Amino acid sequence: MSQAVIQFKDVVKTFGQQTILDHVNLTINAGKTTVIAGPSGQGKSVTMKLILGLLRPDSGQILVGGQDISRMRAKALNEVRAKFGVLFQGSALLDSLTVFANVALPLEERTGLKAAEIRSQVLATLAQLGLAGHEDKYPAQLSGGMRKRVGLARALMLHPEIMLFDEPTTGLDPENSLEIYKLFLETQKKFDYTSVIVSHDIPKVFNLADQVIWVNQGRFSAFASPEDIQLSKIPEIQAFVRYTMGKIYLSGEMEERV
Amino acid sequence: MILYLEKIGRNTMTILEDLGRMGAFLFLALGGVFKRPFRFSAMIRQIRLIGADSFWVIFFVAGFTGMVLGLQGYYTLRKFGSEGALGSAVSLSLLRELGPVLTALMVTGRAGSAMCAEIGIMRNSEQLDALECMSIDPFRYLITPKFLATLISVPILTIFFNVVGIFGGYLAGCGLLGVNPGAYWAGMEQSVVNQDINMGIIKSFVFALLIVWVCAGRGYFVHVIRGAGFGAEGVSKVTTQAVVLSSVAILVWDYLLTAILL
Numbered sequence: 060m061s062q063a064v065i066q067f068k069d070v071v072k073t074f075g076q077q078t079i080l081d082h083v084n085l086t087i088n089a090g091k092t093t094v095i096a097g098p099s100g101q102g103k104s105v106t107m108k109l110i111l112g113l114l115r116p117d118s119g120q121i122l123v124g125g126q127d128i129s130r131m132r133a134k135a136l137n138e139v140r141a142k143f144g145v146l147f148q149g150s151a152l153l154d155s156l157t158v159f160a161n162v163a164l165p166l167e168e169r170t171g172l173k174a175a176e177i178r179s180q181v182l183a184t185l186a187q188l189g190l191a192g193h194e195d196k197y198p199a200q201l202s203g204g205m206r207k208r209v210g211l212a213r214a215l216m217l218h219p220e221i222m223l224f225d226e227p228t229t230g231l232d233p234e235n236s237l238e239i240y241k242l243f244l245e246t247q248k249k250f251d252y253t254s255v256i257v258s259h260d261i262p263k264v265f266n267l268a269d270q271v272i273w274v275n276q277g278r279f280s281a282f283a284s285p286e287d288i289q290l291s292k293i294p295e296i297q298a299f300v301r302y303t304m305g306k307i308y309l310s311g312e313m314e315e316r317v
Numbered sequence: 318m319i320l321y322l323e324k325i326g327r328n329t330m331t332i333l334e335d336l337g338r339m340g341a342f343l344f345l346a347l348g349g350v351f352k353r354p355f356r357f358s359a360m361i362r363q364i365r366l367i368g369a370d371s372f373w374v375i376f377f378v379a380g381f382t383g384m385v386l387g388l389q390g391y392y393t394l395r396k397f398g399s400e401g402a403l404g405s406a407v408s409l410s411l412l413r414e415l416g417p418v419l420t421a422l423m424v425t426g427r428a429g430s431a432m433c434a435e436i437g438i439m440r441n442s443e444q445l446d447a448l449e450c451m452s453i454d455p456f457r458y459l460i461t462p463k464f465l466a467t468l469i470s471v472p473i474l475t476i477f478f479n480v481v482g483i484f485g486g487y488l489a490g491c492g493l494l495g496v497n498p499g500a501y502w503a504g505m506e507q508s509v510v511n512q513d514i515n516m517g518i519i520k521s522f523v524f525a526l527l528i529v530w531v532c533a534g535r536g537y538f539v540h541v542i543r544g545a546g547f548g549a550e551g552v553s554k555v556t557t558q559a560v561v562l563s564s565v566a567i568l569v570w571d572y573l574l575t576a577i578l579l
Contacts, residue, residue, distance in 0.1 A: 111450055137452045151447035153439075168354075168453045213451075 062089045063122075064221060064253050065110055067279075070119035070129075072105055079105050081277035082119070092247070092254045092267050097274035098299060103257045106274065107225055110255065111143060112136045124220075141169070144219030144252070148226040150210035152198040158185070158209050159194035165216045184212045188242065204235035208242065215246060222247075224256040228264075236260065243267065275299075331543055338541070342460075342534045349461030352454060359462040367428040367463075368470030372477075374423055379478040382419060383485020386410055390486070391494045400490075404501035405508035407486030408479075412509060412517045414571070416479040421524035421567045424471055425560055429532035432463055433559040436536030437552035445537070460537070464529050471525035472518055479517065516578045523574060527566045535559035 067085035071078070079102040087093045095103050108114040109121055112128045121129045123139050131139065145151075152161045159181055166177045185191055188208045198206055207227065214222060227243070228236035240263070247254060258264040265271065271288055273280040275295050282288045289300050390406040436459070439445050448455045483505070490496040535542065539555045 108446075111446075113446055113449060137454070140450055140452045143450060145447065145450040147443045147447060149442055151443040153444050153447070154442070164453070165451045168451070168458070217451075 063087065064089045064124055065255070066120075066122040067109075068120040068122070070109065070116045070121060072102070072109065072114065072116050078277050080109075080116070080279075083277070083279045085272060085279055085281070087253065087255060087270075089253050090251060091269040092256065093270045093272060094264050094268040095255065095257045095272045095274060096259070096261055096264070099259070101274045102277060103274050104225065106272075107223055107255070107257050110223065111145065112140060141217070142220045144214030144217070144222045146207065146210045146214050146222070146224045146227055148229055150198070150206040152206060152209055152213070154198050156197075157194065158190065158196050158198070158201070161198070161209060162194075162212045162216060165213065169217060180216070181212075184216060185209075188212050202235075203230050204232075204238060207231065207235075207239055211239075211242060211246065215250060218250055219252055222250075222252045222254045224254065224258070226258055226260075227256065228258065228260045236263070240264075240267065335542070338538055339530070339534050342537060343530055345456045346460045346464050346530070346533070349454065349456040350465065352457040352461075356458065356462050359458075360465050363462050363466030364470050366431075367424065367466050368474060371424060371427055371470070371474055374427060375420060375474050375478050376481055378419060378423055379416075379481035380485040380488075382415055382478075383407060383411065383482035383487075384489040386415070386482070387486035387489030387494070391490050391496060400496050401500035402504050402508075403486065403490045403496050404504035404506075406504075407490070408483050408505040408509050409513060411479050411482040411486075412513045413575070416482060417475050417517050417520035417524060418567060418571050420475040420478045420521065421471060421528060422564055424467070424474065424525075425528050425532070425563045425567065428467070429528045429563055430556050430560050432529070433532040433536040433556045434552055436460075436533055437539040437555055440537060440539050441548060441552060460533055463533055464526075467525045467529035468522065471528070472521040475517060475521035512578075516574075519578065520571065520574050523570055524567050527570060528563050531563040531566060532559045535562070 063086045065085070065087040067083055070080055070083050070085075072080040085106075095106055097103055105114060109116060110123070112121075112131065116129050119129065120127045124142065126135075126139060128136055128139055152158075153164070156164070162181045162185060163177050166172055166180065170177075172180070182191070182194065185194055188211060190205065190208055190212065193201065193205065193209075198209070201209065224243070227239050231239065243254070243256075244267070246252075254267075256264060256267065265288075268284075271282045271284070273282065273288060273291075273296055275293075280291070280293060280296065282291070288296060291297060291300070386407045387403065390403050390410075391400060394400050394402055394406065436445075439459075445455050445459075448458055487498070487501055491498045491501050535555045535558060536552075539551050542551075542555055542558075544554075
């Protein structure tokens with residue numbers, strides 16, 4: 060059985076009068092891909108920020124690698140964050156730095172590598188992600204798909220144990236979305252990271268999932284497979300599935316059962 | 318009545334929250350000085366942006382302020398037959414008050430607003446979150462170099478303002494209105510003491526701290542400032558707010574420091 064790398068234990072998060080997460084529990088296992096899905100404004104991004112320690116829960120525990128980060132001091136939290144790589148929705152590249160400088164940043168700031176070594180590692184990673192020749196460009200000079208690839212390159216530079224993807228294909232055309240998914244599969248195979256994907260791109264993103272967490276009205280529902288979601292008896296999920304998926308996504312196994 | 322009291326309570330809480338946030342911001346920004354590796358090159362770049370790039374603005378503002386002081390001073394002093402005191406009037410006005418205050422207001426408008434907008438945009442586009450996620454302290458990486466650069470640049474710009482302003486007064490008073498140059502410089506030499514110069518420098522340090530604290534802080538907290546709005550509008554509102562707040566703070570502290578130091 061896989062080891063749990065991220066666990067939510069009875070987590071509550073509110074903003075003012077609004078309860079975003081209401082006593083939720085969650086387990087994400089090592090080496091697996093967990094997709095967090097659900098309607099907008101239900102707490103998916105808050106969940107991601109809680110995992111990263113960018114937000115703190117009102118109550119409950121969030122364990123990353125067995126350490127509770129919910130009450131952790133900033134210095135210790137920084138050490139835990141070193142396990143993560145994050146691809147933000149808008150890529151979050153530093154727009155005053157070139158592609159090269161963005162990708163080199165984690166190495167410059169967090170390792171004692173020499174400039175020549177950093178340069179060779181960055182150029183190699185950029186080449187792997189199809190960005191060779193673009194290293195002197197600024198983020199504003201890149202397409203949305205290329206920005207995502209640069210964001211992915213930056214996130215992978217320190218070989219993270221856990222990769223978080225926040226809406227990785229939002230704003231991309233179908234071809235670029237497919238490209239990102241392809242890169243995801245390639246890089247996960249290469250770096251063997253645990254991944255958490257927050258996405259609206261249903262049902263396509265389900266192809267990548269080992270587990271799906273459905274977030275709705277402050278509650279999590281965990282499903283072992285995308286098919287289980289479609290067969291859920293929860294009315295909100297049934298309505299969302301009908302609206303977004305229709306009868307599109309059926310694996311071979313489920314086709315036999317249905 | 319209860320609703321009214323609730324509103325007062327809510328607003329008081331908002332103000333206290335804001336003060337607490339800004340206090341913590343100042344503490345972390347200054348604490349960044351002791352964190353390694355120190356970003357010396359980033360600080361030098363900021364000194365160029367805040368200090369060197371303000372050269373011509375300060376030069377013209379100082380020159381014309383000095384000339385106006387020369388003109389106004391000359392016509393006022395002439396009524397009392399004391400044109401010879403023009404040098405001391407111009408230099409004392411500049412060294413004690415106008416130099417530090419006008420330099421600080423110029424830097425607020427030019428560099429403080431840019432600083433606030435830059436950090437606000439970085440906050441909105443998740444660039445600050447990205448730094449934290451890479452375990453890079455945004456204070457050490459981004460904020461502290463701006464703090465130090467402002468604390469170094471503003472006093473230097475203030476000294477430069479004073480020098481250019483005094484020459485501006487000389488140009489108007491002696492060059493155009495015929496005041497005796499010897500009397501102008503001698504008057505200045507006799508009346509200006511170290512305390513006047515020190516007062517101006519102390520003020521410029523305090524104003525520099527106010528500018529960078531308020532402007533960088535408002536940008537950093539653009540996402541949690543009540544009523545600021547979101548996106549580009551939020552950054553725009555917060556930038557305006559930062560410039561107004563720091564300008565008012567400069568004038569209030571100018572009064573307080575004058576009262577304390579005189």
